[in-house]
Amino acid sequence: MERYKTPVAGYENQCVELLLEKLGVVTFDYDIEHDVLLLAKARDGMTEKRFEGFCRTLCTENRGMIHPDSVEQLVALFRGQTTGVREVLLDMAEVPQGRYSWYEVAVKLLRDETGRVQRTIGILWDIESSMGKMEQSFAHFRSERDSVTGILNGAGLEKAVQTYLAGHGRDESNALMAISFGNICQLAEQRGKHWTDQLLVRICKAVGSFFRAGDVIAHLGDGQFAVFVKDMERTEVMDMKARAIRTLFGGENTQFGGYGLECRIAVSYYPEDGTSFHELLQTAEKRQSLDRGDKAAAKLLTLA
Incomplete structure (x- = not known):
C-alpha cells in the first residue's frame, strides 16, 4: 500500500484561503490608541483597507457600513470593552448602500506587559450568504409549505424546529416569536x-x-405567523424586534397603517419556556393574551 505523501509546501495555506473565501470572512485589526482599523476581505484577495480615526468618524464618513443597532456593540468590541458580541449588521460593499447582512464575530484581545488592551484582532463572517442557506438544505414537502406565502406552514415549522433542537441547537438559547x-x-x-x-x-x-x-419564519394560517430565532444571545434583542414590528404595522406607518391591522406579539424562550416546538408555541400564544398594543401590556409581556 502506497504511503501517504505530505502535501506540497503551501497546500494548507491554500485550503485555508479557500475556506475563508467560501465563508465570506473579513479580518480586522484595530489599534485602540491611534483609532486605526485595518480590514481585509477574503473575497477581495485579502487586500487591506485602512480606516484612520475609524470610531471618531463613525457617525460621518463610515456611518453606512454599520447598522445603527450594531454601532454601540461593534465599537465596544473593537475597543476591547467586551468579547461577548456574537452578531452584528454590516454592509461590507465597497460603497455601502444600506443593504445590511448579519456577520458573526470572533475577537482576540492583545495586551501589553501591564495587561492593558492595545489592539483587538478577529474575524467577521457573513452568516446570510454562507451559513444562512443551511435552512434550505432541509427537504420540505409541499404539504409543509403555506400555499399563499410560499414559506413554511405549521407542520413545516415544527419539523424545522424539532430537527434543529435534536442537533446542536439543544445546547443553545433559542426563541419563538x-x-x-x-x-x-x-x-x-x-x-x-x-x-x-x-x-x-x-x-x-x-x-x-x-x-x-x-431564522425560520412560518405562516400558521389566518394571519398568524411564527418565527423561530436560533442561538439568541439576549432577550433584549427580541424585545427590540417586537417593538420594531409593532411600529411597522402601527396606524402612523404609511405602508401598513391604513389597513387597521391588529398586531399582537409574544415570545417564548428555549429551554426556559419549553423544550419542544409545541411547548414553545403554546407558551407564546398564552402570552399573546397579555399583548394589547399598549404600554401596560408591553410591560407585562416583557416581564412574563
Whole structure:
C-alpha cells in the first residue's frame, strides 16, 4: 500500500484561503490608541483597507457600513470593552448602500506587559450568504409549505424546529416569536381573498426583514405567523424586534397603517419556556393574551 505523501509546501495555506473565501470572512485589526482599523476581505484577495480615526468618524464618513443597532456593540468590541458580541449588521460593499447582512464575530484581545488592551484582532463572517442557506438544505414537502406565502406552514415549522433542537441547537438559547393579525379574516370578507392573500405576502416579507436568513419564519394560517430565532444571545434583542414590528404595522406607518391591522406579539424562550416546538408555541400564544398594543401590556409581556 502506497504511503501517504505530505502535501506540497503551501497546500494548507491554500485550503485555508479557500475556506475563508467560501465563508465570506473579513479580518480586522484595530489599534485602540491611534483609532486605526485595518480590514481585509477574503473575497477581495485579502487586500487591506485602512480606516484612520475609524470610531471618531463613525457617525460621518463610515456611518453606512454599520447598522445603527450594531454601532454601540461593534465599537465596544473593537475597543476591547467586551468579547461577548456574537452578531452584528454590516454592509461590507465597497460603497455601502444600506443593504445590511448579519456577520458573526470572533475577537482576540492583545495586551501589553501591564495587561492593558492595545489592539483587538478577529474575524467577521457573513452568516446570510454562507451559513444562512443551511435552512434550505432541509427537504420540505409541499404539504409543509403555506400555499399563499410560499414559506413554511405549521407542520413545516415544527419539523424545522424539532430537527434543529435534536442537533446542536439543544445546547443553545433559542426563541419563538408568535405574531398574529386578528382581523385578517375580517379584511378578507371586506376586500376579498385575492387582496388579502397579496397583503399576507407583503406582511411575510416585511416581518422576515427583521430576522437573519438562518431564522425560520412560518405562516400558521389566518394571519398568524411564527418565527423561530436560533442561538439568541439576549432577550433584549427580541424585545427590540417586537417593538420594531409593532411600529411597522402601527396606524402612523404609511405602508401598513391604513389597513387597521391588529398586531399582537409574544415570545417564548428555549429551554426556559419549553423544550419542544409545541411547548414553545403554546407558551407564546398564552402570552399573546397579555399583548394589547399598549404600554401596560408591553410591560407585562416583557416581564412574563
